[in-house]
Amino acid sequence: MLLPIGSQDDFGETVTNRNFVFETFRKVSTLRGYQEISTPVVEYANIFTNKHVGMSLQSLMKWFNSEGEIEVLRPDWTTAIARALTKHNKAPEKWAYQGSIFRNNKVGVESRQVGIEIINFPNFHGECECLLMARNFLDELTINHYVIELGHTGIFEYFINQLDLSDEEIKALQIAMHDKRKDKVYQLVARNGKEHIASELVVLIDAFGPFEEVLNDYEIRWGNYPVLLKIVNHIKKLAELLNESGKVPVIVDLGMVKKLPYYSGIIFRGLLEENGSTCFSGGRYDKLYDQFGENKNAVGLGFDVDILAKQLRIVNKPKRICVIASDETLSYAEKIRKDYADFIVEVFYDDEMIDKDNFQKVIYILQKDGEYEVIENEDMYRFN
The missing domain is CATH 3.40.50 (Rossmann fold)
Structure with missing residues (x-):
């Protein structure tokens, strides 16, 4: 065996298309006023495995250095950039990155990303910039058949904060919500004597679809819940702006749960209509800077370069x-x-x-x- 499991060589059009994605991203992000940032490919493991980030050490490409510390190949851009921006100024900043991340819990250990991080902007402004930039970038790639899906971490947190669940039980509940396992969700919550919350979470599993229909229903359903109503109105404001700015469909999933602990508000992703693949994802992550003793508001998103490259049909090739x-x-x-x-x-x-x-x-x-x-x-x- 000449290559480790999960590694591969790439040739011809695959490499050409990836480079086209990188070049187009640099063009779009530069014209939108982003500065470029790069972090080392080798980091300390505890930057990613602490309680604020919550990545599993088993999923990382790791080894012991000469001092006995565990080092890893960069598994996440957002966390690495947050580390790099520690003690940075408090002024609004927009950063763009591109490069590989490495995890051994995927089919290929290396995957390529481009993305943006927006620091210390007003919340709604930063979230809009993320999604409008995504639309701008995909337009430049002539990728038009996708939908934007919006969610919010505060909905799930509102309900689980009323429960006495261990960290393990919360994680199991998140997985069950993500997998849309109604039976499992009800079982995990109802056994704590909270049948009414169990019922609400089960209903949330089906709370997805065109944003006008879903949000109008939940404005009525949660009319007596000020915290939830505020979240619904925030999502609606963002969805309406996106709807006004282009023809790409906007949907919501009020039962969407976060993949990493640091997400703390709006979360979103872009889904290809052809096969449902996630071509970009991101959200608000104000809590990420807690591990560095700082208080910053931050939002960002990353694009999967490998998925985007497969969608390209470059028609204006030179003769x-x-x-x-x-x-x-x-x-x-x-x-x-x-x-x-x-x-x-x-x-x-x-x-x-x-x-x-x-x-x-x-x-x-x-x-x-x-x-x-x-x-x-x-x-x-x-x-x-």
Whole structure:
């Protein structure tokens, strides 16, 4: 075995499409005023496994260093950037990143991401910027068939704060909500003598769909619950702005639960209509900075580059030209590239080595009596 399990080589179009995603992201984020940030690929494990972040050590690519500390390959950009911004100024900041993360609980241990982190902006402004930037970026990639899904961590937290559950039970309940296991949700909550809360959480599992329909229903249902009504109104305000700014459908899932402990408000993701894959996800994570003893409001999202790259259909590819040369005419072949600056130009010695169907034009360069002859589509042009 030449490669570890989970590692792979990539070739041709796969790599080209990924690079196109990276380049397009840099263009869009730069024009929207983001600064670039990069963090080391190697970090201390406890930055990611503490109670504020809650990542499992078993899921990380790890080893012991010479001092006995556990080091890992970067498993999460948001946490790494929060560490980097510790003791930073309190001014509003917008950061853009791109690169790989590494986890061994996925099919491939390495996955590529691009994303943004918005620090110390007014809450609604930052959340809107995240989602409008996502729409801008996907438009540039000509990826149009997706939906934006909105949720809020405060809904689930409102109900579990009324329960006496251990951390393990809360985690089991989150998994059951995520998997839409109504029986499991009811069982976990009702055994604590809270049947009415169990019923509310079971109903929440089906509280997803077009935002107008779902939110209008829950404005009525939660009319006597000021905390929940405030959350519904916040989601509605954000959904209406997105609806006004473009044609991409906006849906809500009021039963959505957070994947990591640091999320603390609006959460969202982009889902491809073709196969339901998550092409971006993110949300508010004000609590993340608690581990560094700081109080910042922050929101961000990350795009899955590998998923986006598979969706690309790059139609404006440069035309391809094949130049047939020899040892004697190779230097001249290099010179005439200037005549085809916007083309892909490949030089070969033997036309039998190429598939002519892959090229829009084949040019032959001959040398005779110190002069060059260029034969193109059976027309001959003489160059001195």
